[in-house]
Each structure stands twice: as structure tokens, then as C-alpha cells.
Amino acid sequence: MRRVWRWPLLLIVPFVGTLWVPFYNSLEPRIGGIPYFYWYQFLWVGISATLTAIVYFATRGADR
Amino acid sequence: MNGINTTALAVFAALFVLVTVLGFFAARWRRADLHQLHEWGLGGRRFGTVVTWFLLGGDLYTAYTFVAVPALVFGQGAIGFFAMPYTIISYPFVFVVMPRLWNVSRRHGYITAADFVRGRFDSAALALAVAATGILATMPYIALQLVGIQVVLGAMGIQGRGWMAELPLVGAFVILAAYTYQSGLRAPALIAVVKDAIIYVTVAAAVMIIPSKLGGYAAIFAAVPPAKLILTPPNPGTLGQSSAYATLALGSALALFLYPHSLTGVLSSSGPGVIRRNSAMLPAYSFLLGLIALLGYMAIADKVDQVPAFADGFQQYGPNFSVPALFLHMFPPWFVGFAFAAIAIGALVPAAIMSIAAANLFTRNIYKEFIRPTCAGKEESTAAKMASLAVKFGALVFIVLVPQKYAIQLQLLGGVWILQTFPAVIVGLYTRRLHRWGLLAGWLTGMTLGTWMARELAFKATVYPLVVGGLVIPGYTALWALMANLAVAVVVSAALSGVGVANGQDATRAEDYRG
Numbered sequence: 090m091r092r093v094w095r096w097p098l099l100l101i102v103p104f105v106g107t108l109w110v111p112f113y114n115s116l117e118p119r120i121g122g123i124p125y126f127y128w129y130q131f132l133w134v135g136i137s138a139t140l141t142a143i144v145y146f147a148t149r150g151a152d153r
Numbered sequence: 154m155n156g157i158n159t160t161a162l163a164v165f166a167a168l169f170v171l172v173t174v175l176g177f178f179a180a181r182w183r184r185a186d187l188h189q190l191h192e193w194g195l196g197g198r199r200f201g202t203v204v205t206w207f208l209l210g211g212d213l214y215t216a217y218t219f220v221a222v223p224a225l226v227f228g229q230g231a232i233g234f235f236a237m238p239y240t241i242i243s244y245p246f247v248f249v250v251m252p253r254l255w256n257v258s259r260r261h262g263y264i265t266a267a268d269f270v271r272g273r274f275d276s277a278a279l280a281l282a283v284a285a286t287g288i289l290a291t292m293p294y295i296a297l298q299l300v301g302i303q304v305v306l307g308a309m310g311i312q313g314r315g316w317m318a319e320l321p322l323v324g325a326f327v328i329l330a331a332y333t334y335q336s337g338l339r340a341p342a343l344i345a346v347v348k349d350a351i352i353y354v355t356v357a358a359a360v361m362i363i364p365s366k367l368g369g370y371a372a373i374f375a376a377v378p379p380a381k382l383i384l385t386p387p388n389p390g391t392l393g394q395s396s397a398y399a400t401l402a403l404g405s406a407l408a409l410f411l412y413p414h415s416l417t418g419v420l421s422s423s424g425p426g427v428i429r430r431n432s433a434m435l436p437a438y439s440f441l442l443g444l445i446a447l448l449g450y451m452a453i454a455d456k457v458d459q460v461p462a463f464a465d466g467f468q469q470y471g472p473n474f475s476v477p478a479l480f481l482h483m484f485p486p487w488f489v490g491f492a493f494a495a496i497a498i499g500a501l502v503p504a505a506i507m508s509i510a511a512a513n514l515f516t517r518n519i520y521k522e523f524i525r526p527t528c529a530g531k532e533e534s535t536a537a538k539m540a541s542l543a544v545k546f547g548a549l550v551f552i553v554l555v556p557q558k559y560a561i562q563l564q565l566l567g568g569v570w571i572l573q574t575f576p577a578v579i580v581g582l583y584t585r586r587l588h589r590w591g592l593l594a595g596w597l598t599g600m601t602l603g604t605w606m607a608r609e610l611a612f613k614a615t616v617y618p619l620v621v622g623g624l625v626i627p628g629y630t631a632l633w634a635l636m637a638n639l640a641v642a643v644v645v646s647a648a649l650s651g652v653g654v655a656n657g658q659d660a661t662r663a664e665d666y667r668g
Contacts, residue, residue, distance in 0.1 A: 145433045
């Protein structure tokens with residue numbers, strides 16, 4: 090039970106990654122001409138979706 | 154902008170007729186007695202993963218995405234991109250919180266947040282506060298959708314002088330009102346599928362064809378002044394735009410699923426599993442939302458604001474005209490019609506869902522609770538239909554009274570209010586430690602402070618510069634108000650519990666919240 094409960098804590102990670110602006114408020118390094126500010130945040134769509142999927146499969150069927 | 158764009162208008166009208174016919178047929182889909190409120194308003198609470206995905210997606214792919222966000226990016230640069238972290242963090246939040254609400258709602262037959270608050274805290278006054286806030290906050294959000302429809306109608310040349318200048322707005326309103334009245338939630342659910350198909354084609358064209366015409370994304374970013382591409386960094390004495398960006402994203406994310414229409418989407422699903430699966434899948438929408446936001450920069454790179462033919466449009470609709478102008482400049486007329494139909498239908502569907510949800514709220518928690526306790530069946534659904542009309546009129550009032558340079562301010566204004574129900578609804582899902590009167594006092598504080606700050610900003614901006622010990626912290630009004638709200642709720646609750654004031658009967662039990 091206890092371990093199942095811990096899985097959702099993973100979902101705090103996207104909040105930190107996207108809300109702490111100093112992590113990404115700069116133009117460099119660019120990738121393919123796209124400033125860091127933008128590709129960094131696009132990257133978080135994938136990370137957040139992956140984390141959510143992990144938590145989904147880890148807790149599926151568990152009585153929460 | 155000179156004269157009517159006939160080809161575009163013909164394609165636009167054809168798609169619109171198709172969708173409208175579908176809307177009226179929707180009344181027959183999964184045939185049920187639409188004189189029952191839970192049938193008219195929740196589609197019978199049996200939508201699976203796929204329909205729910207479209208319904209919830211419909212809440213995101215709106216005029217907010219297509220018109221308001223790119224307009225802010227076009228006019229103010231990086232700050233407008235806050236919509237990206239906003240949608241990224243809203244799903245993990247939904248994943249954790251909303252299954253609890255679904256479970257307890259199913260167990261007790263709740264169909265609105267106010268129902269839940271009524272049962273949880275045994276307080277008609279608190280439930281009324283939550284219901285009234287939901288209705289009020291929905292109005293500016295619907296207003297944003299009407300602005301979206303208005304701008305594309307105007308862009309196709311449907312406009313005039315004098316009283317005729319309001320023609321696109323009146324048209325938008327009539328279309329919306331006519332088709333929700335008949336079929337309730339079934340109409341938007343069925344149309345959402347068609348709508349998304351049209352929107353995907355439009356988005357694909359917009360994010361591939363336009364950049365290729367402009368020389369690629371690198372060229373687009375190169376055409377934007379570098380200072381506009383990032384947030385103004387903190388200086389001694391102020392946090393610059395950083396705090397505004399983060400608080401706008403967080404406040405919007407926490408507010409999103411407090412709106413009556415988002416709850417409708419959640420509660421009309423067939424179970425917690427559907428909600429969790431969707432939270433893992435919906436980020437696909439976020440990715441596209443980010444690309445659509447960049448249309449603002451494409452409009453800068455394309456210099457649409459310097460095209461003489463668009464001068465009228467920019468004068469009339471401001472930065473909100475940037476995406477329609479970009480499409481007009483980039484696409485052949487027939488595809489302009491197609492894309493504009495995508496925007497208009499994409500505004501219509503959520504506006505319909507919103508007004509239905511607000512109507513549910515009025516009927517269940519105000520009309521039945523305080524005015525006609527005995528009403529049922531047909532009288533109940535008739536009251537809901539009338540209420541949904543009233544909410545749309547309310548939206549119209551917002552457009553007329555506070556004309557916005559940036560349409561997104563309408564949605565942010567709604568967020569200021571709806572977020573004040575967070576302590577009762579979301580905190581209430583986890584604990585009953587906050588006293589019902591403490592929650593009410595907190596709500597009153599948050600509403601008053603939020604509205605006061607909005608008024609200080611003339612209802613045209615929602616980032617309020619808070620000064621703490623000489624440091625200026627610009628932040629989203631909604632979050633400042635929520636902090637005051639929570640502080641008052643905690644203090645008053647502690648005081649009332651200390652004195653021993655009764656906190657009512659909790660109708661729910663701990664196991665009701667689990668699957």
C-alpha cells in the first residue's frame with residue numbers, strides 16, 4: 090500500500106521543471122535555431138507524459 | 154479586409170452547416186430522455202476514454218489556443234508562452250486529484266462541485282458561493298470564445314459601420330445559443346470529433362506550411378527581436394517577468410479543472426481509469442498548443458501588421474487579429490475558409506460545453522436549492538436551458554463593457570474568480586480540517602481582493618505587482634487572492650474550532666473517495 094502511494098510523488102517533478110523559470114530563461118544553447126527557452130519547454134511535454142504514464146501503470150488496479 | 158472573401162466564406166459556411174446538422178442529429182444519438190437534467194447535462198455519465206479525450210481536448214483547443222495565446226505571443230513575446238507550462242502541469246494535477254472527485258460524486262450522485270461542497274461541509278451558503286463563482290467565472294471564458302468567432306467572421310469581411318459593426322458578434326452569439334438549446338451536451342460531444350478532425354488538418358497545415366514558407370523555425374525565431382524571445386530577467390528590486398510567468402502558469406493550471414465545464418468533462422466520463430488514462434494522453438494536445446502559440450512569432454516574421462489590407466482588422470481587433478491575418482496572407486482562400494471554420498467551431502464547442510455546465514450549476518445548486526425545491530424532470534431541464542441562455546448574455550456583457558486588447562485577459566479574469574473555490578473543492582477532497590465558515594470567510598476575502606486587484610488594473614491585465622519588503626513581485630492576481638483566501642480560511646477555522654463552533658455533518662466517508 091505504502092509503496093503504491095509513493096508513485097504519484099513523481100508527478101511533482103514536472104511542476105519543478107516547468108515553474109522554476111531560472112532553469113530555462115535564456116536563448117542559448119539553441120537547437121536548430123530554436124532558442125533554449127522553447128525547446129526546453131517542449132521537452133517537458135514528453136517528460137511529463139512519460140512520468141504520468143509510469144505512474145498510471147505502476148498504480149493501475151491499486152486501491153487508492 | 155475590403156469586401157467579403159467569397160470563397161473563404163463559402164467553405165466556412167458549408168462546414169458550419171455540416172456541423173450544425175450534426176448538432177441537431179446529436180439529439181437522437183444514444184437516444185435518451187433529454188428532459189432529464191443528467192441526460193441533457195452529463196450525457197448519461199457514460200462517455201469512455203475516446204469521447205472523454207475529445208471532450209476534454211475540446212476544453213483546450215479553443216479560441217484561447219488559436220487566437221488568444223498567439224495574440225499575446227505576437228504582442229508581448231515570451232510571456233505569452235506561459236500557456237505551455239500551464240497545460241503541461243495541469244494533467245499530473247488532474248491525474249491525482251480528479252479520480253477522488255469522480256468516486257465521491259458517483260457514490261453520492263453529485264454532478265457539480267457545489268453538490269460536493271454541500272455534502273462535504275453541510276453548508277448551503279458555501280455551496281451557493283461555489284456555484285455562483287462558477288457561473289460568474291464562466292462568463293468571461295465564454296466571452297473569449299465569442300471574440301474568437303467574431304474575429305474570424307470579421308476577417309472574412311462580414312463587418313460594417315455603425316451598429317452593423319457588431320454583426321459578427323451577434324452572429325457568433327446566435328449560432329451558439331441556437332444549437333446548445335436543442336441537444337445539450339450530446340451536441341458538443343459529437344461535434345467535438347468532427348471539430349478535432351478539422352482542427353488537426355488546420356494545425357498540421359499551419360505548423361508545417363507556414364514555417365516552410367517563412368524559411369523554417371530558425372528563420373522565424375531570427376526575425377523576432379531577441380529581447381522578446383525570453384522573459385525580462387530579474388533586476389535588483391524586481392523579479393521581472395519570471396514570477397509573472399510561473400504564477401500565470403500555476404494559477405491557470407490549478408484553475409482549469411475548477412471550471413464547471415472541465416468538471417462536466419471529468420464527471421461525464423465512465424470512471425477513474427478513463428480520467429487517469431486521459432491525463433497521460435492529453436499532453437499530445439500540449440505539444441500542439443505550443444506550436445500554435447508560435448504562430449504569434451510567425452505573424453511577426455511575416456510582418457502581417459504592415460500589410461495595408463490588414464490595417465483595418467488590426468485596428469478593429471488588435472493583436473487578436475494576428476492569426477487570422479497570417480492565415481489570410483499564407484493560405485489560398487478556400488483553405489482560409491477551412492481554417493477559419495476550425496477556429497470558429499473550435500470556439501463554439503467549448504462555449505457550448507461551458508454554458509451547459511454553468512446552467513447545470515444554476516439549476517442544481519441555486520434554482521432547486523433556493524427557489525423551487527420541488528422542481529424535477531422537464532421543469533428542471535427547462536430551467537437549465539434558460540440559464541444557459543442567461544450565461545451567454547452575461548458573456549456578451551463582458552465583451553461590450555470591457556473591450557480587451559488581448560482576449561486572453563478574459564480567460565485570466567475568469568481564473569481569478571474560479572480559483573477562489575480551490576480551498577473548498579480541492580482541499581476539501583482531502584481534509585475537513587478547514588471549517589465551513591472559515592472557508593466561506595476565505596472565499597469572500599479571495600473574491601474581494603481578486604476583484605479589487607482586477608479593478609486596479611482596469612480589468613485589462615491580471616498580473617499584479619506585489620511589493621514585499623522593497624522587492625517587486627509581479628504575479629497572477631488569482632494566486633495572490635488564493636493565498637489571502639487560504640490564510641484567512643486557516644486562521645478563521647482554527648479560531649472557530651477553538652471556540653467549538655459546529656462544523657456540520659459530513660455526508661461522505663473516507664472510503665467514498667477511493668475506487
